[in-house]
Amino acid sequence: EAGVTQFPxxxxxxxxxxxxxxxxxxxxxxxxxxxxxxxxxxIKFLLHFVKESKQDESGMPNNRFLAERTGGTYSTLxxxxxxxxxxxxxxxxxxxxxxxxxYTFGSGTRLTVV
Amino acid sequence: xxxVKQNSPSLSVQEGRxxxxxxxxxxxxxxxxxxxxxxxxxxxxxxxxxxxxxxxNEDGRFTVFLNKSAKHLSLHIVPSQPGDSAVYFCAASALGxxxxxxxxxxxxxxxx
Numbered sequence: 214e215a216g217v218t219q220f221p222x223x224x225x226x227x228x229x230x231x232x233x234x235x236x237x238x239x240x241x242x243x244x245x246x247x248x249x250x251x252x253x254x255x256i257k258f259l260l261h262f263v264k265e266s267k268q269d270e271s272g273m274p275n276n277r278f279l280a281e282r283t284g285g286t287y288s289t290l291x292x293x294x295x296x297x298x299x300x301x302x303x304x305x306x307x308x309x310x311x312x313x314x315x316y317t318f319g320s321g322t323r324l325t326v327v
Numbered sequence: 328x329x330x331v332k333q334n335s336p337s338l339s340v341q342e343g344r345x346x347x348x349x350x351x352x353x354x355x356x357x358x359x360x361x362x363x364x365x366x367x368x369x370x371x372x373x374x375x376x377x378x379x380x381x382x383x384n385e386d387g388r389f390t391v392f393l394n395k396s397a398k399h400l401s402l403h404i405v406p407s408q409p410g411d412s413a414v415y416f417c418a419a420s421a422l423g424x425x426x427x428x429x430x431x432x433x434x435x436x437x438x439x
Contacts, residue, residue, distance in 0.1 A: 256429040269426060304370055315361050318370030
């Protein structure tokens with residue numbers, strides 16, 4: 214089966230611009246998660262979708278971040294306007310309900326805001 | 328305030344010896360713990376997990392130990408191989424949640 218796919222793998226944008234990250238989860242995985250790792254620190258939770266519904270968005274840093282999962286398939290994470298501190302690696306993950314084997318992560322999108 | 332801590336940013340071990348990676352947590356509501364391995368330019372890959380009802384779980388060369396009273400878990404890799412060189416993340420979740428709280432990672436280097 215295909216894994217979790219993220220686009221783009223790298224993005225360099227200027228402060229104030231908009232960037233949209235995309236995640237295609239494993240087919241059939243209702244749970245989709247966004248995480249972020251900043252400057253070699255811990256991997257931090259951003260939000261969790263169950264199908265198209267936001268189950269938990271307690272980790273979203275502020276209202277410059279908007280996540281969507283229309284139709285319960287792929288998800289997008291938009292940052293608008295981007296700030297320097299938004300730089301980091303954004304990981305998407307997906308899982309089946311109730312799995313004991315953790316998530317399957319994508320390779321991440323490295324975002325650099327200059 | 329970090330709820331999951333990996334206090335050793337790096338560790339070097341000779342091939343064939345044991346690697347021990349440590350993780351401490353502060354939230355007593357955590358009941359499920361995982362270890363992930365991450366290679367450069369790749370996403371984290373699930374390695375092994377343990378439920379709070381157990382104190383040990385083994386999978387091949389990898390064993391995770393959980394000490395609930397000390398709020399401490401460790402990952403043992405025996406024998407260590409050069410291909411094990413990666414960053415290892417400890418993660419935890421609380422009952423009824425699917426959100427994982429990760430540590431900052433420990434970079435393991437296995438020397439041939």
